[in-house]
Amino acid sequence: MGLLDIIRNLRPAKQNELRILLLGLDNAGKTTLLKVLASEDISHITPTQGFNIKSVQSTGFKLNVWDIGGQRKIRPYWRNYFENTDVLIYVIDSSDRKRFDETNQELSELLEEEKLHGVPLLVFANKQDLLNAAKASDITDGLSLHQIRDRPWQIQGCSAYTKEGVKEGLEWISKTVAKNKK
Amino acid sequence: MALSLTWDVYSHISFVPRPVPTLLKLHVKEKEDRKAIRKEDFILDKIKDETIYRLPGSINGQQFIVQNCDNCTVYVFDHTGQIQIDDCTNCRIFIGPVRGSIFIRDSTNCILATMCQQFRTRDCRDLYVYITCASQPIIESSHNIKFGCLTFNYDKLSEQYKSAGISPWNNTWGNIHDFTSIPDSSNFSLLNANEHVFKHLPIPTDPSCSHLNVNDSMETSVTPYTYGELYRHRNEERCLVVLFHHINAEVCARELIAIAKQADIVLVQTKSYSINEMSASRLFSGNAKYNSLVTKGPVIGLEFAGTNCVEPCQQLVKKLIQSKYQNLSYFISESATDSRAQLDKFYNFASMQMFT
Numbered sequence: 001m002g003l004l005d006i007i008r009n010l011r012p013a014k015q016n017e018l019r020i021l022l023l024g025l026d027n028a029g030k031t032t033l034l035k036v037l038a039s040e041d042i043s044h045i046t047p048t049q050g051f052n053i054k055s056v057q058s059t060g061f062k063l064n065v066w067d068i069g070g071q072r073k074i075r076p077y078w079r080n081y082f083e084n085t086d087v088l089i090y091v092i093d094s095s096d097r098k099r100f101d102e103t104n105q106e107l108s109e110l111l112e113e114e115k116l117h118g119v120p121l122l123v124f125a126n127k128q129d130l131l132n133a134a135k136a137s138d139i140t141d142g143l144s145l146h147q148i149r150d151r152p153w154q155i156q157g158c159s160a161y162t163k164e165g166v167k168e169g170l171e172w173i174s175k176t177v178a179k180n181k182k
Numbered sequence: 183m184a185l186s187l188t189w190d191v192y193s194h195i196s197f198v199p200r201p202v203p204t205l206l207k208l209h210v211k212e213k214e215d216r217k218a219i220r221k222e223d224f225i226l227d228k229i230k231d232e233t234i235y236r237l238p239g240s241i242n243g244q245q246f247i248v249q250n251c252d253n254c255t256v257y258v259f260d261h262t263g264q265i266q267i268d269d270c271t272n273c274r275i276f277i278g279p280v281r282g283s284i285f286i287r288d289s290t291n292c293i294l295a296t297m298c299q300q301f302r303t304r305d306c307r308d309l310y311v312y313i314t315c316a317s318q319p320i321i322e323s324s325h326n327i328k329f330g331c332l333t334f335n336y337d338k339l340s341e342q343y344k345s346a347g348i349s350p351w352n353n354t355w356g357n358i359h360d361f362t363s364i365p366d367s368s369n370f371s372l373l374n375a376n377e378h379v380f381k382h383l384p385i386p387t388d389p390s391c392s393h394l395n396v397n398d399s400m401e402t403s404v405t406p407y408t409y410g411e412l413y414r415h416r417n418e419e420r421c422l423v424v425l426f427h428h429i430n431a432e433v434c435a436r437e438l439i440a441i442a443k444q445a446d447i448v449l450v451q452t453k454s455y456s457i458n459e460m461s462a463s464r465l466f467s468g469n470a471k472y473n474s475l476v477t478k479g480p481v482i483g484l485e486f487a488g489t490n491c492v493e494p495c496q497q498l499v500k501k502l503i504q505s506k507y508q509n510l511s512y513f514i515s516e517s518a519t520d521s522r523a524q525l526d527k528f529y530n531f532a533s534m535q536m537f538t
């Protein structure tokens with residue numbers, strides 16, 4: 001069973017498509033995460049120049065996960081993918097302390113976006129397996145996540161490489177989406 | 183300890199979320215060894231005018247960071263997980279096989295040599311970059327970046343490639359993607375074969391690493407020297423040789439490259455991947471013999487170039503296989519026209535199967 005099945009199984013029957021947007025700075029690990037979500041091999045991954053999309057089809061359900069390249073130059077294009085987003089996953093390289101301010105800035109701007117208003121936010125504090133990684137709790141403070149009042153959010157420490165924490169993040173998504181659609 | 187905090191939301195009752203901070207279970211266990219190791223061994227910070235060595239076994243797949251250094255020479259003779267190089271000036275850095283990415287930012291006038299899965303720059307200028315890179319190297323907001331094919335060897339390097347999951351046969355060192363390209367000019371250029379790495383990176387002289395037999399010779403390099411993009415638009419005849427999975431395939435490929443070189447046939451590019459059966463039948467025009475061969479494991483493909491090179495390539499391969507590798511199955515282009523189409527397919531299938 002792939003990790004995406006967790007969400008698929010809990011999705012309300014009337015809604016048969018879930019659109020998940022994966023954003024974050026370049027080198028955060030978005031594509032690796034995308035491949036882990038789709039239960040694919042992660043030994044060959046190239047820097048994303050445009051976007052990757054993985055659809056996982058199941059009986060009556062379709063999960064579309066969009067992974068958009070994160071270089072500074074192409075971040076203005078992120079907005080082209082905002083429409084109809086059900087869940088925003090924001091990925092952070094927890095070991096890249098030099099760019100915590102930059103990632104904070106980008107996330108703040110995303111949360112101001114009208115088209116993402118109220119969209120549940122899952123922050124993956126990725127690369128927890130690396131020695132310079134900041135803990136998820138420290139990143140929570142750094143990003144001032146506690147001040148978010150207009151949407152459900154969660155931060156989850158994880159390592160897409162070792163797969164630790166990924167499942168827990170997805171379980172939160174399934175719970176949250178189910179609740180929102182009640 | 184990773185702390186998870188949740189806000190519960192009842193969006194249909196009210197648009198104001200009701201905060202319910204709950205302590206959830208520990209999700210990512212802090213690694214035992216993370217406490218035991220000294221962080222400063224893995225982070226070089228604010229160092230000036232020094233030469234620093236890390237010997238095999240000292241990094242062992244961990245992250246390594248060089249930041250705020252000036253006029254330093256750094257040799258990491260070990261495999262690593264991820265590399266960051268930030269705010270460095272006038273540094274010369276060698277880093278052994280990197281499982282993930284190497285990211286250099288806000289640095290100027292540096293020389294960097296490495297084998298990695300991903301290579302990235304941002305806000306850099308005046309760099310010499312010698313690489314073996316499994317994916318397309320990318321640069322952003324960087325200028326005057328010179329790329330060269332890294333040829334390198336020392337004792338244990340070959341094993342370190344394996345530990346890092348890096349194949350010496352997948353190297354796209356010169357196929358650069360520039361996120362901020364400029365019209366009528368280029369932010370990067372490619373170095374010729376004679377610009378070998380020790381022309382720019384000092385040869386390590388410290389007695390502590392003399393037993394490693396470090397050298398940059400093309401003949402003994404773990405990654406074979408490939409011309410890559412330097413030959414992309416040249417018109418010399420091409421020939422595709424595919425060696426199917428076999429215990430001696432790598433040795434045979436290296437021997438073939440050496441004898442081809444003597445015959446003035448150059449190696450343009452190599453690629454190793456598991457071809458699926460559908461790709462195989464399209465690549466080898468439905469010849470069923472090859473469909474079963476690809477299921478054995480990854481193949482090694484070699485693109486050779488030279489004036490009228492197909493015929494001499496066929497002779498060299500035939501002779502080599504018959505004399506030393508009788509049990510090794512291979513494919514070779516029949517003609518120059520065939521080979522161009524086969525090479526396109528071979529590379530297209532590779533990028534489809536590896537990166538999507």
